[in-house]
Amino acid sequence: MDEGPVARFDRYMLSQLMMLFGFFALVLVLVYWVNSAVQLFDQLVADGQNLSVFLELTMLTLPSLIRLVLPIAGFAAALYVTNRLSSDSELTVMQATGFSPFRLARPVLAFGIVAGLLTGALTVVINPLANARLADRQAEIARSATARLLQEGEFLSPISGITLYIRDITPEGELRDLLISDSRDPEETVTYTASSAYLVETATAPQLVMIDGLVQVLQPEAARLSTTRFEDFAYDLEPLTRASDSGRRRTREVSTLELLRPTPQTLEATDRNAAQLAVEAHDRVAAALLSVAAPLIGFATLLIGGFSRFGVWRQILGAIGLIILVQSLESVVASALRGDPSRWPLVYVPAIAALAIVAVELVLAGRPRRKYRRGVPA
Numbered sequence: 001m002d003e004g005p006v007a008r009f010d011r012y013m014l015s016q017l018m019m020l021f022g023f024f025a026l027v028l029v030l031v032y033w034v035n036s037a038v039q040l041f042d043q044l045v046a047d048g049q050n051l052s053v054f055l056e057l058t059m060l061t062l063p064s065l066i067r068l069v070l071p072i073a074g075f076a077a078a079l080y081v082t083n084r085l086s087s088d089s090e091l092t093v094m095q096a097t098g099f100s101p102f103r104l105a106r107p108v109l110a111f112g113i114v115a116g117l118l119t120g121a122l123t124v125v126i127n128p129l130a131n132a133r134l135a136d137r138q139a140e141i142a143r144s145a146t147a148r149l150l151q152e153g154e155f156l157s158p159i160s161g162i163t164l165y166i167r168d169i170t171p172e173g174e175l176r177d178l179l180i181s182d183s184r185d186p187e188e189t190v191t192y193t194a195s196s197a198y199l200v201e202t203a204t205a206p207q208l209v210m211i212d213g214l215v216q217v218l219q220p221e222a223a224r225l226s227t228t229r230f231e232d233f234a235y236d237l238e239p240l241t242r243a244s245d246s247g248r249r250r251t252r253e254v255s256t257l258e259l260l261r262p263t264p265q266t267l268e269a270t271d272r273n274a275a276q277l278a279v280e281a282h283d284r285v286a287a288a289l290l291s292v293a294a295p296l297i298g299f300a301t302l303l304i305g306g307f308s309r310f311g312v313w314r315q316i317l318g319a320i321g322l323i324i325l326v327q328s329l330e331s332v333v334a335s336a337l338r339g340d341p342s343r344w345p346l347v348y349v350p351a352i353a354a355l356a357i358v359a360v361e362l363v364l365a366g367r368p369r370r371k372y373r374r375g376v377p378a
Contacts, residue, residue, distance in 0.1 A: 020077035078295035120288030275341035293354035300361035
């Protein structure tokens with residue numbers, strides 16, 4: 001067979017897949033981004049941050065968002081392109097010229113590899129870097145003197161159980177007539193009042209230095225109230241600024257190489273053992289393999305139906321069902337690994353199962369149609 005038309009068909013189908021992939025990815029990213037950006041913007045405005053901080057944090061969250069939508073966009077692109085080629089009888093024509101289902105799947109496989117490489121770059125390299133930087137910036141914002149805690153004339157509740165009130169804030173930064181009520185302990189309520197206070201930055205979290213004040217401890221069950229006067233008193237604002245996890249690292253912020261070869265410092269900072277870190281590292285690679293398999297599932301499932309003037313909506317529903325099945329298998333594997341992280345190779349089971357499903361479907365699509373028709377001998 002002349003390789004010219006073959007190569008042209010591969011390029012044509014691959015270009016259609018890439019174009020639709022970009023379109024669906026852009027739409028999905030915008031939908032998810034608008035939802036998360038509104039919440040982030042409201043939070044930062046409440047904390048008194050400017051637009052540049054919002055843009056920086058938004059950019060740092062984009063890699064995780066893109067990684068989430070890439071497999072969905074690849075699957076949707078494969079469904080759309082395959083359905084259109086089937087409706088226009090282009091796939092039927094190519095099969096009539098001698099193309100096997102496995103040969104027809106070659107451009108889809110190439111497309112899946114591109115999607116998998118993009119997903120792998122995000123999960124293995126870019127996401128950990130972005131998440132680490134995002135954690136650093138959030139810690140810096142939490143340690144700063146945020147407007148959330150410095151609003152005069154308002155009763156504020158930064159976290160459950162703590163109420164803060166400041167009557168006036170001078171241009172020099174002096175807080176006048178301060179009240180802090182701490183009722184996090186159900187057995188007692190501690191109330192701090194001071195005629196003035198100053199916010200002092202430290203290496204871990206800001207501290208509130210109160211001048212000329214009173215501490216009142218109320219124990220309701222014992223009907224007891226004790227008071228203590230002070231000339232100066234330092235109140236740690238770490239719980240209010242949400243910096244209590246200072247020094248801790250989440251596994252998503254650790255590089256893949258460090259997960260595979262953890263140091264004692266990494267194990268201590270993440271509070272995880274080596275097997276748990278290995279699960280996280282291999283899960284990033286498995287995500288890339290699933291991005292390869294998702295478009296192939298969409299293509300192979302629609303190819304089984306062949307050409308039909310009534311459309312291939314049943315095959316589309318079947319492809320969606322198979323994706324849901326693979327996702328369910330991911331959840332089962334995740335539950336098993338939580339109980340025994342040493343079985344980390346199970347991480348690859350959903351991707352292997354997805355590729356096996358594709359292989360079976362392509363074999364079925366290559367069988368003669370007459371075997372599926374009632375009353376026609378094989």
